Amino acid sequence: MQYFVQQLINGLTLGSIYGLIAIGYTMVYGIIGMINFAHGDIFMVGAFTALIVFLILGALFYSVPVVIALLVMMIVAMLLTSLYNWTIEKVAYRPLRGSFRLAPLITAIGMSIALSNFVQVTQGPRNKPIPPMVSQVYNIDGVSVSLKQIIIVIVTALLLVVFWYLVNRTSLGRAQRACEQDRKMAALLGVDVDRTISITFIMGASLAAVAGTLFLMYYGVVAFSDGFVPGVKAFTAAVLGGIGSLPGAVLGGLLIGFIESMWSAYFSIDYKDVAAFSILAIVLIFLPSGILGRPEVEKV
């Protein structure tokens, strides 16, 4: 039982990170119907920015309180990563809007390759380890919970609340939901569609940047190629939850996190990704539009 609870906590931590990334995928998909393949690399850029900010802080100040360091890392990472995603949308996706469906997908794959190789070229191909930032571990009734995990879950929960408020209670969120349902109609009713889409990319990137910072804090290491696997898993999570649905993305992220930690605990750690992908396939066979997704209406 304790072992099970332990795995549950590990899964929750992983799932929070996946959920944060998955929201970026699902929002972009919901609003312009494209798979933003570069999103995983946006997450990696976020983690790398956090790493560089961490090193700058270490070089400038003798010692910085961990909370402040984390906050600064997150904020700078959010800003810069948003700038990246904004630029990518503007340069690579916007000119192809209204073009045929695969064109933006190909530019997204191209951007993904370019981004990870840009980081490789400028920062070197090796793993970048940092000294552990937070190392307290609490032992509650035989279950060990590290402070890192608590931070990850709390930050994710806070962000999700803020995010939920933004999407459901502000005029910006209303504009986003309007664009999602019918872009042409929204434009006719005075919604600035281009701006809304830009903001969607910025929001997705900020969440991915936070996920990147948390990833760096949790694992203490990042490399230029680290965007791909979490990216694919987060995308899997978004599809599993029903792509286009925001609660679905979080739910899918948590599910993928649980599947992964349970599978590696009870079966085999080598096949944890195989398990995650197989469950995706099985779920999609029975629920073709994900768990919380709306079934597609076929129009003739």
Place this chain on the structure above:
Amino acid sequence: MAVTVSRESDSVATPTQRALKEAFYAGAIALGLFVLFIGLKTGQNMSNELVLTQRWGLLAAVVIATAVGRFLYVAYGQPFMANQKIANVATGLLPASVGSRFFTLPAFIVAVVAAVLLFAFNSSLAGWVGAEPAGYLQFLRALAVIYLLACVIYYFRAFIHANFTKLGITALVLYPILVVAVLSLNAWSIAGGLQGSLKWVDNFGIQILIYVMLAWGLNIVVGLAGLLDLGYVAFYALGAYAYALLATQYGLSFWILLPAAGCMAALWGVLLGFPVLRLRGDYLAIVTLAFGEIIRLVLINWREVTNGSAGISGIPKVSFFGLVTFNVSDPNYIAKVLHIATSSAYYKIFLYYLILGLCLLTAFVTIRLRRLPVGRAWEALREDEIACRSLGINTTTTKLTAFATGAMFGGFAGSFFAARQGFVSPESFVFLESAIILAIVVLGGMGSLVGIAVAAMVMIGGTEALRELDFLKQIFGPDFTPELYRMLLFGMAMVIVMLWKPRGFVGSREPTAFLKERRAVSSSFTKEGHG
């Protein structure tokens, strides 16, 4: 009158002002993007801790270059392109007016003279000016030759355009012979020519043709049936491992295993397709991606069979139907049979023709299938799935046949790949490969065989050519490794080509059924399908 004058001054002044503004914004954005990534570099110090080194000079250079580039583009590039568009609505890749200005007779003569002189005095020049400028001279020589070739192509463009397929196949058939002939002349010995041809036949010829074949195989799934498959590399891996395992364990011949690997890949295509083909569009895409990853992970982790990440080595070479082999120790080694000098180039040339044959087979099957009812059903499915269903086409079997046929060609290419490398490992079958193949299909223009071949040549040949840019070391210093920038440039090229031609190189489609004469269907009349 005064109004017109002020208008004129407006239209003259505004582009520059606008360009300045745009350049400023571009510079500011570049500064934001690059300040941490180019301005600082994380490196390890002696005690293995991360330290930052500062590179503000490089950052300033990149930012200024971005701003200047943006300025030039907005101030001169955009108006120029707009003018060109007005002048040449109908012409294709290169506007004719630019072409005729760029490829002129005097320049052609200068290039001929320069190339001949540089070729003739190659060795003496190197001794005369020293090693370093000789590198530049060789670069100049290459430029002159490329310019000459471009001139010839430009001059005969109408003829080339009319007979592109025939000319292309002829060029591909003659390619290894020409390479060996040119290099033999250059080295004054046939052995030297054969040795030098290794790189050209193997790195360029075979490598490009493998991607052509893969892209043509994927074209059946994506281009004809309109099913987005992001895990095509899985079938490639299945074919490669099928050949590698059966050949090393049971010693079976390539000619038996080639169809076997194809069948196995097709079987897996059916197995995968059966449950998931009910899914639509992007859901299908993610499941195929997942399938590709599953295959790769199983290959890594099922160590008893696949030997894990270490891969399988010592895969036997292909023989010419058992009559002639390419192992030096065999009694019927090609050099012994034909009484010629031993060289490793024969095998590469043989492989080149083998993959060329496989490619042509793929193309032939694709062209024929398009005219069969099943091919027409694929294309109908791509254009409108609902209409298809209402007309009584069984969409599931139609999709399955497309999936299986595409997978089969992937399997063929895979077993060829294993035979060529002599070594397979899961490293070769990452998602990036699927992405590259898909990119080639889309960049070439979905459904167009010629366009896809051109796209493969440009993208794969281009990245292979980047390996050869050693002369850049003389400009940027010996630490500069152009190979590092290979994939960066590849990714950017994907974006740029897609922005430039969103429909791919060949956007139009050839109809398979027509009333009196065959006319290409313009890309604006074709839908992409969403099944």
